[in-house]
Amino acid sequence: MNEPTLVCRHLSKSYVPGLPVLEDFNCSLAPGKIIGLLGPNGCGKSTLMKLVCGLLVPNGGEIVICGQPQSEATNAFISYLPERTYFNTWMKVEDLILYFSDFYSDFDADAAHRMLKELGVDPTARLKTLSKGTKEKVQLIMVMARKAKLYLLDEPIAGVDPAARDYILKTIIGNYNKEATVVITTHLIYDIEPVLDEFAFLGFGGRILMAGDAKKTRVKEGKTLDDLFREVFRCSRSF
Amino acid sequence: MFKKLLKYDFHSVWRFWWILAVTALGLTTVSSLLLRFLLYTDGGFVMFRVFAALITVASLAVVVISTMMTPLVVYLRFYQHFFSDEGYLTFTLPVSRKKLLLSKTVNALIFLGLEAVLLFACLTLISLIVPDVDDGAFLFAFKMFESIGESIGALWQTVGAWTILYLLEGLLILVGFGILSTSLIYFCITQGAVVARKHKVLAALGIYYLVNGALSFLSSFLLSVSITGFERAMPYLEAHLSSQGLFGLIALALFLTVMLMATLALTAYFLTQHLLERKLNLN
Numbered sequence: 227m228n229e230p231t232l233v234c235r236h237l238s239k240s241y242v243p244g245l246p247v248l249e250d251f252n253c254s255l256a257p258g259k260i261i262g263l264l265g266p267n268g269c270g271k272s273t274l275m276k277l278v279c280g281l282l283v284p285n286g287g288e289i290v291i292c293g294q295p296q297s298e299a300t301n302a303f304i305s306y307l308p309e310r311t312y313f314n315t316w317m318k319v320e321d322l323i324l325y326f327s328d329f330y331s332d333f334d335a336d337a338a339h340r341m342l343k344e345l346g347v348d349p350t351a352r353l354k355t356l357s358k359g360t361k362e363k364v365q366l367i368m369v370m371a372r373k374a375k376l377y378l379l380d381e382p383i384a385g386v387d388p389a390a391r392d393y394i395l396k397t398i399i400g401n402y403n404k405e406a407t408v409v410i411t412t413h414l415i416y417d418i419e420p421v422l423d424e425f426a427f428l429g430f431g432g433r434i435l436m437a438g439d440a441k442k443t444r445v446k447e448g449k450t451l452d453d454l455f456r457e458v459f460r461c462s463r464s465f
Numbered sequence: 466m467f468k469k470l471l472k473y474d475f476h477s478v479w480r481f482w483w484i485l486a487v488t489a490l491g492l493t494t495v496s497s498l499l500l501r502f503l504l505y506t507d508g509g510f511v512m513f514r515v516f517a518a519l520i521t522v523a524s525l526a527v528v529v530i531s532t533m534m535t536p537l538v539v540y541l542r543f544y545q546h547f548f549s550d551e552g553y554l555t556f557t558l559p560v561s562r563k564k565l566l567l568s569k570t571v572n573a574l575i576f577l578g579l580e581a582v583l584l585f586a587c588l589t590l591i592s593l594i595v596p597d598v599d600d601g602a603f604l605f606a607f608k609m610f611e612s613i614g615e616s617i618g619a620l621w622q623t624v625g626a627w628t629i630l631y632l633l634e635g636l637l638i639l640v641g642f643g644i645l646s647t648s649l650i651y652f653c654i655t656q657g658a659v660v661a662r663k664h665k666v667l668a669a670l671g672i673y674y675l676v677n678g679a680l681s682f683l684s685s686f687l688l689s690v691s692i693t694g695f696e697r698a699m700p701y702l703e704a705h706l707s708s709q710g711l712f713g714l715i716a717l718a719l720f721l722t723v724m725l726m727a728t729l730a731l732t733a734y735f736l737t738q739h740l741l742e743r744k745l746n747l748n
Contacts, residue, residue, distance in 0.1 A: 241662075241746070241748075276747070279556070279557050280556060280557070281552075281553065281556055281557070281746075281747040282746045282747065283743065283744065283745070283746055298558075298559055298560055298561045298562065299559060301557050301558060301559040301560075302559035304557070306553075306557050308550075308553045310550050310553070311550065312550045312551055312552075312553035312554050313551070313554060314477070314551060314554075316480070325473065328469045328473075329466070329469065329558050329559065329560070330559070
């Protein structure tokens with residue numbers, strides 16, 4: 227049996243004492259799957275990703291990535307796309323490729339150049355001269371050009387037009403390491419639904435309200451995940 | 466990995482610094498040549514003299530700006546790389562936070578060193594190009610170097626070979642001051658980012674003034690205690706110690722100063738490392 231890519235045990239995190247964003251969160255993600263982490267604002271999706279990357283310090287619990295406790299060493303396995311633009315804007319796109327090649331042994335510079343060409347981004351352009359949408363696409367290319375074991379994509383299609391969403395999803399599907407786990411968080415379930423193998427609906431406190439195989443659930447419930455999401459989270463703050 | 470980190474850290478400051486350095490050196494050279502020309506040609510046109518004066522003021526301004534801006538840029542890069550959105554990239558690299566901090570500290574020391582070299586080079590340029598005339602305000606730098614040499618000579622006459630040890634300790638104090646300042650500022654910025662979710666820079670400034678105030682109080686206290694102790698012990702020392710023993714005591718006092726600075730710098734450094742490893746929540 228394949229070793230889980232990500233295991234969280236009794237994970238908890240609160241920014242303000244007494245108001246946990248994640249409380250006793252447990253999960254185990256198998257390799258080779260694209261998993262949608264779906265939930266309303268503030269349910270802890272981004273917090274979970276930041277904890278896995280080591281950007282936040284948990285209040286309790288344990289995170290294991292590819293069999294190793296979370297540390298800077300496990301960052302070598304993770305390719306993380308945050309929900310914001312985070313590159314040095316004075317850098318050129320080609321500088322970024324060199325930067326990623328320098329620090330990540332699994333970075334495929336040829337794949338990055340190919341994706342940039344497909345998108346029509348000039349590698350000699352400085353990031354500060356690019357539009358917000360193009361910057362986000364460049365970020366996604368850098369992240370997907372790695373042959374990582376765990377991809378964490380936080381809202382990869384938020385704030386971009388529908389045509390760009392298609393391109394982004396195509397990029398994700400076409401470039402990820404097939405033995406890896408891809409975790410995607412988003413509110414735009416309708417757009418992301420076709421690419422998901424598995425899903426989890428997260429309620430407040432990081433409680434998993436519903437999870438399973440995306441295709442089987444659609445057949446069993448006779449609804450799309452988008453419809454199911456609306457039903458589960460309909461006009462209620464009690465989830 | 467450390468070399469790669471240092472390479473990118475160095476480049477992020479160098480791309481700004483070399484412009485300041487070349488401007489400072491260029492303007493200093495031009496102003497020195499103009500001053501030399503004025504000395505030999507007995508003034509020349511009024512406009513030319515005004516131009517020469519303006520260039521001289523500009524070169525001095527660039528040197529002063531460079532001296533102030535370099536540390537500012539280094540510390541600003543530290544903040545941006547770690548605690549702005551760029552932190553999402555920095556802290557997801559497969560590199561330990563120990564190495565990240567070490568790289569930033571070494572980079573700061575490199576640029577503080579380069580800035581000292583630039584300042585020295587600018588002053589030397591003025592003193593070398595302006596001819597050796599005894600009077601004239603422009604010979605300040607030359608005279609300054611001359612007076613430094615005379616002071617060292619006088620010290621050698623008095624204490625002999627102890628001069629070398631004193632100079633070494635003086636140099637260590639200067640380097641130690643650079644390391645201490647950098648470590649303290651890095652600590653304050655990091656602590657500011659840990660305690661504040663929004664106004665991180667404001668929090669860092671507040672912590673800096675608090676820490677600086679506490680250190681000033683501590684150093685004033687230590688200084689007054691040492692002076693009082695020295696005054697009380699002086700009759701005994703004069704009676705029982707040879708002049709060589711007294712010189713050795715001064716060397717020991719300087720050494721203790723170096724040790725105190727090193728202790729403070731290391732404390733601030735390891736506290737920063739602890740905060741980065743255990744307390745930092747990047748939001």
